[in-house]
Amino acid sequence: xxxxxTIFILLCILLFQSCTEDVDxxxxxxxxxxxxxxxxxxxxxxxxPDFLNIQNQEIPYTFDLIQTTVExxxxxxxxxxxxxVITENTFSRPFTCQFLMYNAEGKTIYSLQPEVVIEPNxxxxxxxxxIPQEDLHFLFEAAAxxxxxxxxxxxxxxxxxxxxxxxFKSSMELFFNFNNQ
Amino acid sequence: xxxxxxxxxxxxxxINYAQNKQxxxxxxxxxxxxxxxxxxxxxxxxxxGMPLLSGIHLQGGFSGFSAYDIFKDDGVDVNIKIxxxxxxxxxxxFVSFNQQLEVINAxxxxxxxxxxxxxxxxxxxxxxRIPKDMVDLFYHGxxxxxxxxxxxxxxxxxxxxxxxVGISKKINNKWQVGARAKIYSGVANARAxxxxxxxxxxxxxQNVYNHHLDNVDLYFQSSGIILxxxxxxxxxxxxxxxxxxxxxxxxxxxxxxxxxxxxxxxTGSVLDFGFISNSKETESYTVKGxxxxxxxxxxxxxxxxxxxxxxxxxxxxxxVVTDTIxxxxxxxxxxxxxxxxxxxxxxxxxDDCRFxxxxxxxxNRLGFQLYSTLGEINSQIAATLFYxxxxxxxxxxxxxxxxxxxxxxxxGLGVSTKIGAFNSYLLVDNLLNMNNVYNAKSASIQAGINLxxxxxx
Numbered sequence: 001x002x003x004x005x006t007i008f009i010l011l012c013i014l015l016f017q018s019c020t021e022d023v024d025x026x027x028x029x030x031x032x033x034x035x036x037x038x039x040x041x042x043x044x045x046x047x048x049p050d051f052l053n054i055q056n057q058e059i060p061y062t063f064d065l066i067q068t069t070v071e072x073x074x075x076x077x078x079x080x081x082x083x084x085v086i087t088e089n090t091f092s093r094p095f096t097c098q099f100l101m102y103n104a105e106g107k108t109i110y111s112l113q114p115e116v117v118i119e120p121n122x123x124x125x126x127x128x129x130x131i132p133q134e135d136l137h138f139l140f141e142a143a144a145x146x147x148x149x150x151x152x153x154x155x156x157x158x159x160x161x162x163x164x165x166x167x168f169k170s171s172m173e174l175f176f177n178f179n180n181q
Numbered sequence: 182x183x184x185x186x187x188x189x190x191x192x193x194x195x196i197n198y199a200q201n202k203q204x205x206x207x208x209x210x211x212x213x214x215x216x217x218x219x220x221x222x223x224x225x226x227x228x229x230g231m232p233l234l235s236g237i238h239l240q241g242g243f244s245g246f247s248a249y250d251i252f253k254d255d256g257v258d259v260n261i262k263i264x265x266x267x268x269x270x271x272x273x274x275f276v277s278f279n280q281q282l283e284v285i286n287a288x289x290x291x292x293x294x295x296x297x298x299x300x301x302x303x304x305x306x307x308x309x310r311i312p313k314d315m316v317d318l319f320y321h322g323x324x325x326x327x328x329x330x331x332x333x334x335x336x337x338x339x340x341x342x343x344x345x346v347g348i349s350k351k352i353n354n355k356w357q358v359g360a361r362a363k364i365y366s367g368v369a370n371a372r373a374x375x376x377x378x379x380x381x382x383x384x385x386x387q388n389v390y391n392h393h394l395d396n397v398d399l400y401f402q403s404s405g406i407i408l409x410x411x412x413x414x415x416x417x418x419x420x421x422x423x424x425x426x427x428x429x430x431x432x433x434x435x436x437x438x439x440x441x442x443x444x445x446x447x448t449g450s451v452l453d454f455g456f457i458s459n460s461k462e463t464e465s466y467t468v469k470g471x472x473x474x475x476x477x478x479x480x481x482x483x484x485x486x487x488x489x490x491x492x493x494x495x496x497x498x499x500x501v502v503t504d505t506i507x508x509x510x511x512x513x514x515x516x517x518x519x520x521x522x523x524x525x526x527x528x529x530x531x532d533d534c535r536f537x538x539x540x541x542x543x544x545n546r547l548g549f550q551l552y553s554t555l556g557e558i559n560s561q562i563a564a565t566l567f568y569x570x571x572x573x574x575x576x577x578x579x580x581x582x583x584x585x586x587x588x589x590x591x592x593g594l595g596v597s598t599k600i601g602a603f604n605s606y607l608l609v610d611n612l613l614n615m616n617n618v619y620n621a622k623s624a625s626i627q628a629g630i631n632l633x634x635x636x637x638x
Contacts, residue, residue, distance in 0.1 A: 023252040023619050027259040031251075035322045040476030043388040050481060064481045068490035086389060147479060170476070171389035 032179035034079075041083065041170040042066070042147065048091075048162040051151060056160045061150040065102075072140035074176070081131040081139070082173045087118045091164035093154035094120050099129070101142035110138035118166065120156065201552040201585065202238070203565040204608035205627055206519055207448060209577040209597040211606055212286060212631050215298050217519055218450040219347040219359030220436035223288075223296050224635070228604075230286030231630040236302065238281040242623025244587045245274035245311075249620035267320050270313045273333040275559060275586065277308040283629070291348075298361075299346040303423055309336040310559055323382045325390070331399075334375040335558040339512075340368040340405075341457070342423035347434065357438040365430035367457045368422040369405035370512050374558065376400075388475040397501055401466045402510050404428055404459035430457030432514055444543075448521045453514040460509035470501035515556030523548035544571050550581075561586050575599055581610065587623045604631040 046062075053059050089095065099112035116127050131139065149166075151158070158164070206217045212228040213236050214221045230236065246266040251259065281304045288298030312333035323329070347361030378397040385391035405422065421427075432455020438448045477489050525543035546569040553562040563585035571577050576598050583591040593610030607628045614621035 022254040023249060024254040025252050027252055027254075031259045031263060033260075033263065033320060035320055037322045038325070038382060038390055040385060040388045040390040040392060040474065042477045042479050043475065044479040044481060046481070062481045063483070064479045065486070066477065066479075066489045084389060147481075149481070169385075169388045 028180050032177050034175070034177050036173050036175045038171060038173050041172050043169045046149070046166040046168070048158050048160070048164060051158045052160060058151060058157045058159070061148055063146060063148050065144050065146045067144045069143055070140050075136065075140055077176045077178050078136055079133055079175045079177045081136070082175070083112070083129040083131070084171050084173070085116050085127045085129065086124060086167075086169040087116065087122065087127070088124050088165075088167040089118045089120060089122045091158060091162065091166060092120045092156040093158065094118060094152060095166060096150045096152060097168065098146075098148045098150070100146040100148065101138050102144040102146060103141060104143040106144075109141060110135060120154075201554075201561075201563045201565075201583070202240075202608075202625075202627065203550055203552060203563065203567070203581050203583050204579055204593045204595040204610060206550055206552075207521055207523070207548075208569065208579050208595055208608070209606070211597060211604070211629075212288060212298065212633070213283075213606075213627075213629060215288070215296075215347060215349060215359070216302075216345075216361070216434075217452065218436035218438070218448055219361040219434050220349055220357050220438050220450065221359065221448065222351075222357050222438050223349065225290075225633045226635055227289040228287060228298075228631050228633045230283055230300065231632070233282065233284060234630045235286045236281060236283030236627070236629045238279070238625070238627045240280075240623075240625035241278040242587050243274065243276045244622060245270055245276075247620050247622050249617060252619065267316060270316050273310055273312045275308065275310055278305070279307075280305040286631070293350075295348050295350040297346070297348050301342065301344045304341050304343060305339070306341075307336070307338045308556070308559055310334060318380070323380075326381065326383050328379050328381040331375045331378045331380070334373075336371070336373050337515075337556065337558045338369070338371045339514075340370075340419075340423075342366040342368065342425070342427070343432075344425070345434075355440045359436050361434040363432040363434070363453070363455060364425070365432060365455065365457050365514070366423055366425045367404065367428035367430060367459060367512075368419050369403075370428070370457065370459055371401070371403045371406055372512060372558070373401040374399065385475045387478070391473065391475045394470075394472040394501065397468055397470055397472075399468050402459070402463070402512070403465065404461060404463045404510075407462065407464040428457050428459045428461050430512075430514075431455050436519075444525050446523050446525070448519075448523070450517075450519045452517040452519070454516055455514050457512050457514070458509060459512055463507060463509055465506040465508075465510060467504045467506070468501060472497055472500050513557070515554050515558075517552070517554045519550065519552055521548050521550040545569070579608075583610065591623070599633065602632045602634050604633045605629070 050062065051058055083099070085097070095118040097116040097118065100108050101110040103109050112129055112131060118125070202217055205211065205213055207214055207221065210223045210225070212223070212230060215223065246269070250266050251262050281302055283300060283302045286300035288296055290296050310333055312331060314329040315331055315334060318329045343363050343365055345361050345363045347359060349357060349359035351357045376398040378399060379395045381393050383391050405427065432453050434450060434452045436448070436450030438446060440446045477493060480487055523546050525546045527544035528542070548567055550565040550567060552565070554560060563583055565581050565583040567579055567581045569577065569579040576596065579595040581593040583593065585591065590613055591610055592612045593608065594612055595606065595608035597604065597606040609626050611621050611624040614624065
C-alpha cells in the first residue's frame with residue numbers, strides 16, 4: 001500500500017497546493033495602448049489659370065468639397081488628430097487655406113484653426129494643425145469636408161501672364177489611446 | 182463588464198492548446214482510447230459511458246504569452262509589461278480552443294471477439310494564427326517604409342456533432358486493427374485565410390505619404406453563421422443542427438496495435454480523415470487585388486464638381502475585388518496522426534482475475550508517443566514520453582512529458598480507477614504550472630465516468 005499512498009500524497013501536493021501567485025487584474029484599469037496611424041489626405045497643384053475667372057481676373061477664393069461621413073466606432077479611443085500641411089508657393093502673392101466641416105444641411109459646424117498662411121515665394125513650408133479631443137465629435141457629425149484657398153488683397157495679383165505654382169500636400173496622424181476607461 | 186470580458190478572454194486563451202490527448206492515448210484500455218485509436222485493444226465485454234459525463238474534454242492555449250506575464254503583481258507598470266509581451270511576440274503565434282462532450286458512448290464484444298463501439302459527441306474547435314506584423318501595426322502604428330505582411334493570418338472555427346461507430350478486430354496474436362466511421366453534422370463553420378497581402382507606407386511624391394496594398398489574396402468562408410434574421414434564432418435552431426439537421430459530412434478513423442514481442446508494441450492511428458459539405462446558410466468572400474494611393478487629388482473646378490469619395494470607393498473596388506459567393510463549399514477536418522512505441526515490463530503483484538483476459542499483463546509501461554495534425558490553417562507536432570503503472574487492481578496512473586509548439590516542459594498526469602464496473606478517470610496536463618495557473622500558456626483537462634463490464638462482472 002506504500003505506492004498508492006505516495007501517489008495520493010503527490011496528487012494532493014500537485015492539485016491542492018496554492019494554485020496561483022500574486023496577480024492583480026485591476027491593472028487592466030491602468031492599461032492603455034497608445035498608437036498612431038499616418039494617412040495621406042488631400043493634395044493639389046495650382047497654376048495661375050486656377051485663380052482666374054473667365055475674364056482672366058483674379059478670384060477671391062477657390063473652394064472644393066469632399067462629401068462623406070466618417071464611422072464613429074473608434075471615436076471613444078481617438079485622442080486627437082494632427083494634420084500636417086506642406087506648401088510650396090512660387091507666386092509672388094500670399095494665400096490662406098482653411099479646413100471646414102459641414103453638416104448634412106450644408107451648415108459650417110467646424111473650422112480648423114488657425115488657418116494656414118502661405119507666404120509669397122515660400123519654399124517647402126510645413127504647418128501642423130491639431131483637432132483636439134473636445135472637437136473630434138465634429139469630425140463624426142460632419143457630412144462634408146471643405147477646403148478653401150483665399151487670395152487676400154495683394155499688390156502682386158495673378159493674371160493670365162503670371163507664371164507660378166502653389167503646391168499643397170497634406171496628411172493626418174490619428175492618435176489613439178485604447179484603454180479600459 | 183468590459184474588464185470581465187478582457188480577463189475572461191485572457192484566461193480562456195491561456196488554458197489550452199490543440200487536440201493532442203497524450204494522456205488518454207492508450208491509457209488503461211479506457212473506452213475513450215478507442216476514439217483515439219480504433220485499433221486499440223480492450224479486454225472487457227461491454228461498456229456504457231455515463232450519458233453526458235463519460236467524456237468531458239477542454240483544451241486551449243495561446244503560444245504568445247500568459248496572463249501572468251501581464252497581470253503579475255510585481256510593481257512594474259502594466260503598460261511596460263504589455264510592451265514586453267508585444268516585443269517578444271513570435272513571427273506568428275497561435276490561439277486555440279477545443280471542447281468535446283460525449284453524449285453517448287457504449288460498446289460491446291461481438292461473438293467473433295471483435296469489439297464494437299459507438300456513440301455521439303459534440304465538439305467545438307477553434308484555432309487562429311496571428312502574424313506579428315498584424316500586432317505591430319496595431320500596437321506601433323504604421324512605420325514609414327516598414328512592410329507589414331499578413332499572409333500568415335488564418336482562423337478556423339467549427340461546431341460539430343459527431344455520430345460514430347467503430348470496430349476493433351483482433352487479426353492474430355500480434356495484430357489488432359480497427360476503423361471508425363463518422364457522420365458529422367456541422368452547426369457552424371468559419372474559415373479565413375490571408376494567402377498573401379502586404380501593406381506599407383512610404384514617403385510620397387505627389388503627397389506626403391504613398392500607401393500600398395500589394396498582392397492581396399484572402400478568403401472567408403462561413404456556414405451557419407451569417408443568417409438572414411438573427412432575431413428568430415432559438416436554441417432549437419442549433420440543437421437540430423447538432424442532430425443531423427446541419428451540414429453533413431463523413432469521416433473515418435483507422436488504427437492498429439502490433440505486438441512486436443511480448444514486451445514491445447507499436448500503435449498508430451489516423452483520425453478525422455473526412456469532410457463536411459457546407460450547403461446551408463453559406464456565405465463566402467474572396468478579396469484579391471492591389472491598391473496604391475497618395476491621397477485625394479482635389480481639382481477645385483466649380484464647373485465640374487467631383488464626387489471624390491464615391492470615385493475613390495469605385496476605384497478601390499475595381500482594383501481590390503471582393504466577390505461574395507453563396508454556393509456550397511467543402512471543409513476538410515484537420516487530420517490527426519497518433520503513434521506510439523511501448524515497452525511493458527514487470528508482473529503485477531496481484532494478478533487478479535479481472536485482468537486475466539488481457540493480452541499481456543504487466544505492471545509498467547514505458548513509451549514514446551508522437552502526435553501531429555495537418556490542417557490548412559495550422560499543422561503541429563508533439564512528442565511525448567510516458568510512463569504508465571498499474572498501482573493495484575483498482576488504480577492505474579500515467580505520467581507524460583510532452584514537448585510541443587507551446588512548451589518544452591509539459592508534464593501531465595492521469596489517474597484511472599475501476600471499482601467493480603465503475604470506472605472514472607481524470608487527466609490533467611501542464612502540472613508544472615499548477616502552482617501558478619496564470620503562468621500557463623496551455624493546459625487541458627479530461628474527465629469521465631464509465632461502466633465497464635468484464636466477463637466475470
